[in-house]
Structure formats: structure tokens, C-alpha cells
Amino acid sequence: MNYTLNQLQIFLKVVQTNSITKAAEELNLTQPAVSIQIKNLQAQFDIPLIEIIGKKIYITDFGKEIAESAKSILDQVYAINYKTMAFKDQLVGRLKISIVSTGKYVLPYFLSDFLRTNPGVEISIDVTNREKVLESQLENEVDFSLVSDALDNPTFDSIDLLSNDLYLIGNSETAKMKPTFNYQDFKNELPLIFREYGSGTRKIMESYFKKQGVDGLKKIELMSNEAVKQAVIAGLGYSIMPIIGIKNEVKAGTLKIIEREGLPISTKWKLIWHKDKSLSPVSKAFLTYVGENKDQIKQKYFQ
Template sequence: MNYTLNQLQIYLKVVQTMSITKAAEELNLTQPAVSIQIKNFQAQFEIPLIEIIGKKIYVTDFGAEIAKSAEGIIDQVYAINYKTMAFKDQLLGRLKVSVVSTGKYVLPYFLTDFLNHNQGVEISIDVTNREKVFHSLENNEVDFSLISTDINSPLYDHIDILENELYLVGNPVTASLNPKFAFQEFNKELPLIFRENGSGTRKIMETYLKKQGIHSLKKLELMSNEAVKQAVMAGLGYSIMPMIGIKNELKNGQLAIINRSGLPIVTTWKLIWHKEKNPSPVAKAFMAHIIEKKEEIKKKHFE
């Protein structure tokens, strides 16, 4: 056997994503480079690790066992690296954060300086919806979560980070054809475009419509904010979306804000954690970083 650590990492990522393309994207490699490394890795075993049937990847029982071993080896390498950093008196460890989908536009700005000053820290970010974010907190899978809706539970503590403004938006041409914009017209014309059940943005949108006395509407449901944005830009309908995810499209004239009573809706981005969780040194350091630097970061990147 003459496989490399790089081959183990690539193989494990392919197994985790069940896709050569997704593995290549997450590893910042080309798809051919990943395919070659998988081929070279497979050549060292007489038993198949994965099978490709109809362009879909299936991991064999033997391949699953190898993936478990690969994960253990990689964890041991991380442990060696952490011990090296510890002898240098540097902060080390992993920080795990789950964020709602629009949180991906917020969190990186609060991470950059922290990671630059603590190069022994590794970060794992899971981008999902509100329901799954709370599931990850309840199951102690993450250190923190980033949400923009109310918590409504005594189990969690939080730090307020940033205001989140949501506006009604549409394709500029489509919006110009309906300047009065009566919500009641949606059963006849274009639909309102919603996120899936479990999404915080959907919950905010439904609460707003209920306050306006609007109940029965023609709806289109999509699974991500990016999909909603693309659908609105294409003129398929209207939606209520966070400003932070649509700034460029507004500047470019691909989207238009439609002013209506009760808008914009203003919520707050919150970094939250389970009160019973014992934070690691890395988690404590990141919390201190947020408290110390949040005003500076807001002024620099979000005003």
C-alpha cells in the first residue's frame, strides 16, 4: 500500500458528498483531479470501493469501512497538528457553526480576523434552514448557530450581531406592470414565492402576510434563498427577501423594491448557543471576539 494523506482526504470527501463534482467544489480542485486521485487510490485495493451506476455513486460495504478508517487517520493527523500548535502556545481546535441560508452572507465577516489571528483553529459551517439549525443545537452537534428570527426558548443564550431588513421585491419590468400591487391580485396573476417549511424567512413572510389580513394566496415554494432570488429575477413572482442577500441585484437593476405598509421587516441576526453546553476554549475565544469586534465589523462591512 502506498496511498497518500491527500488521497484519503479526497476519497473521504467523495464518500461524504456521494459526488465527484461536489467533492471537487468543496476541496477547491478540478473534477478531473479528483477522478484521477480516486482512480489511483482504488488501484491499491483488489476489492471495489465505489461503484458508478448511471452516473450515480454507490459506496460498497468494503468502501464504507475504508472511509471510516480514513476518517480516523485524518483525525489523528489533526490531533498531531493541534499538539504542535499547543507547544507553540497558540489557540487550537475546531469551531462548528450552523447557519440559516442567508447567514452565509453574514458569518464570514465575523470569522475572517478571528481565523487570521488563530491559525490553529479550523471551522466547520453547515448552511441549512432554521428548523435544522435548532436540531443541531439540541443534539450538541455545533458550538453556535446564526439565526435572524426570535428564539422563543429559555434553553438558549445569544449575542445580537446585526440588524436584518427584509423587503418585498420583484422583477423591475414585472413590478412596473402592477404599480398598485394589491396582494389580493395574486390568485389571478403571479404567485408569491416562499421558502420551504422550516425556513426562518418563510416564517417571517407568513407572519407579515397574516398581520396584513392576507391568507389565501397563489404560492410557489423553493428550497433556498438563491433559488427564490433567481425565480424573482426571472419574473416568476414576488417574494419578501433579506436585503443582505440581494444588494448586488438591486444595484444592477435585476430586482426592484416594492414599498408597502409594514415593510421593511426588521429582525436581528443572533449568534446563539445552548446554555447547558460547556464551551471549548475556541468557542469562548470566538464569543469574546464577537463581543469585542462586532461594532467595528458592522461599521466596516454593513453600514
């Protein structure tokens, strides 16, 4: 056997995401690079690790066992690294954080200085929708989660980070054509572009239009905020989106904010964790850092 730690890490990520594309994104690699490493790992075994049927990946039973072994090996490697750093009196450990998709515009700014001053800390971030983010907390799969809507759940403790304002948007041409449209028009010629079920942004949109007495909407459904944004820019319809993910396009004029009563919708970005979870030293240090520095971070990057 001649497999490498890098191959095991990449294979484990493919198993966890069930996708070469998603694994490449999370590892900041190209799809061909991931495919090559999986191919090289597979060459070490006579039994298939994965099967591709159509365009979908299926992990074989043997592949699942190898993934479990790979996780154990990598955990041992991390433990060795942590012990080495600990002997140097440095904070060491791993932080696992799940975030809603728009959270990628927020979380890095709360991590950068913390990681710079604590090089022994490693980060694992899972980007998904709200439903899966909360599920990861309830299953004790992560240390913290980042959500952006009201959270009335006694299971979680939380700390507010900053406000999250959502606006109705169209592209410059469609907004110009219908500057005074009525919400009832969404039933006919003006499609609304929604995120998938389980998304926090979708939940907010549906709640807003319900309050406006609008139902039976003409809808387009997409799986990511970036896809929604590009669809609106292309003129496929309108959507309600967090300003934090579209501010550059608004400044450039490719997207236009459409003013309506009840907008913007204001929520809060919250860092949450299970109240019964025993926080590790790294988790406690990060929570302390966020509490002490959130106002400065907000002022510096989100003013």
C-alpha cells in the same frame, strides 16, 4: 495501499454531504477534481465505496466503514497539528459552525480577523436551512450556529450580531407592470417564490402573509436563496428576501424593492450555542472576540 490524506478528506466530505456537487462547493474544488480523487481512492479497493443509481449517490456499507476510519485518521492528523501549534503558544483547535444559507453573507466578516490572528484555528462551516441548523445544535454536532429569526428557546444561549431586514422584491419589469397590486393577486397571476420547508425565510414569509389575511397563495418553491433571487430576476414571480443577500442587485436595478405596510420585516442575526455545551478554548476565544468586536465589524461592513 497508496491513498492520500487529501483523498480521505474529500471522500469523507462526499459521505457527509451525500453529494459530489455539495462536497466540491464546501471544499472549494471543482466537481471533476472531486470525482477524480474519489476514483483514485476507489482504485485502492476491490469493494465499491459508493454506488450511483440514476443521479443519486449511495454510500455502501463498506464505504461507511472506510469513512469512519478516514475520520479517525484525519482527527489524529489534526491532533498532531494542534499539539505542534500549542508548543508555540498559539491558540489551536477547530470550530464547527452551522449557518442558514443567507448567513454566508454575514459569518465570514466575523471570522476573517479572528483567523488571521489565530492561524492555528481551523473552521468547518455547514450551510443549510434553519431546521437542520437547529438540529445540528441539539445533536451536539457543532460549536455555534448562525440564525436570523426570533429564537425563543431556553435550550440555547445567544449573542446578537446585527439586524436582518427582509423586503418584498420583484424585478424591474414586473414591479413596473404591477406597481399597486393587491396581495390577493398572488392567488392568481403573481406567484410568490418560497424557500423549501424548514427554511427560516419561508417561515417569516408565511407568518407575514398570514398577518395580511392572505392564504391560498400561488407558489413556486426553490431550495436556496440564490435560486430564489435568480428566479425573481428572471421575472418568475415575487419573494421576500433579506436585503443583505440582494443589495448589489438592488443597486444595479435588476431587483426592485416594493414598499408595503409591515415591511421591511426586521429580525436579528444571532450566534447561538447549546447552553449545556462545554465550550473549548477556541470556542471561548471566538465568543470573546465576537463580543468585543461585533460593533466595529457591523460599522465597517454592514453600515
